[in-house]
Amino acid sequence: MTHAVFRLRSERLARSLKPFVARGSRAPRCPRCRVFLSHCLCAWQPQVESRSAMCLIMHDVEALKPSNTGWLIADLVEDTYAFNWQRTAVDPRLLELLADPRWQPYVVFPAEYAAPGRVVADARPGPGKRPLFILLDATWTEARKMFRKSPYLEGLPVLSLQPEQLSRYRLRRSKRDDHLCTAEVAALCLELAGDERAGEALDAWLDLFSERYLGAKHHRPVDEGNQTHMALKPFLD
Known part of the structure; x- marks a missing residue:
């Protein structure tokens, strides 16, 4: 099975002039979950439904990184769309998505970077529309640049999250613990929009x-009976 980030990765690889070599790439990885085959987690992928949709705008090589968590969002949220960000051009499919009357788009970004009139706290649109959360999938420095230099986002409401927990993501670290990874942000958006079960499943999937x-990476054996695995049990078929 493929999804939006898988397809974007394939498109990005096709455009590459030289192979993308990830750290630790000598060991074979599962093509579906991107983890070394000895620790493949595909059998544990949760199955949940959500009314919300996700739009991932990904900076350059993000879709190629095995540690990217936007991939996990696409694993769980059926209506996930993924686009590569470019400074001087925009994918016309992205513009079509933002103009689709089925969706109410929200750019998820800190309020301090947006005009006060754009900032909203509620993510439950009126009748006839479903929430579409736009996530800028990049490093924090890159995401700020993307937010400033994407004119097609300027007229959209900005949803500013106030997470109560520190980031649990351990694969790549921000200099600030309150900077969440993309999957953590998506889980908070799902919960805010009323898709609590999907948000809980995404948190558990990220942890596993x-x-x-x-x-x-550290040659530790898999323990399928531990708390991390048991947290996913309620979301399996």
Whole structure:
């Protein structure tokens, strides 16, 4: 099965002039979950439904990185769309999505970077529309540039999250613990929009991905009876 980020990765690879080599790439990885085959987690992928949709605008090589968590969002949220960000051009499919009357788009970004009139706290649109959360999938420095230099986002409401927990993501670290990874942000958006079960499943899926990814890196055996695995049990078929 493929999804939006898988397809974007394939498109990005097709445009590359030289192979993308990830750290630790000598060991074979599962093409579906991107973890070393010894620690593949595909059998544990949760199945949930959500009314919300996700639009991932991904900076350059993000879709190629095995540690990227936008991939996890696409695993769980059926209506996930993914686009490569470019400074001087915009994918026409992205513009079509933003103009689709089925959706109410929200750019998820800190309020301090947006005009006060654009900032909203509610993510439950009126009748006839479903929430479409636009996530800028990049490093924090890159995301700020993307937010400033994407004119097609300027007229959209900005949803500013106030997470109560520190980031649990352990694969790539921000200098600030309150900077969440993309999957953590998506889980908070789902909960805010009333898709609590999907948000809980995504949090649990991120935790297992992180555990298996690091377990493979440090040659730790898989323990399918531990708390991380048990947290996913309610979301399996």
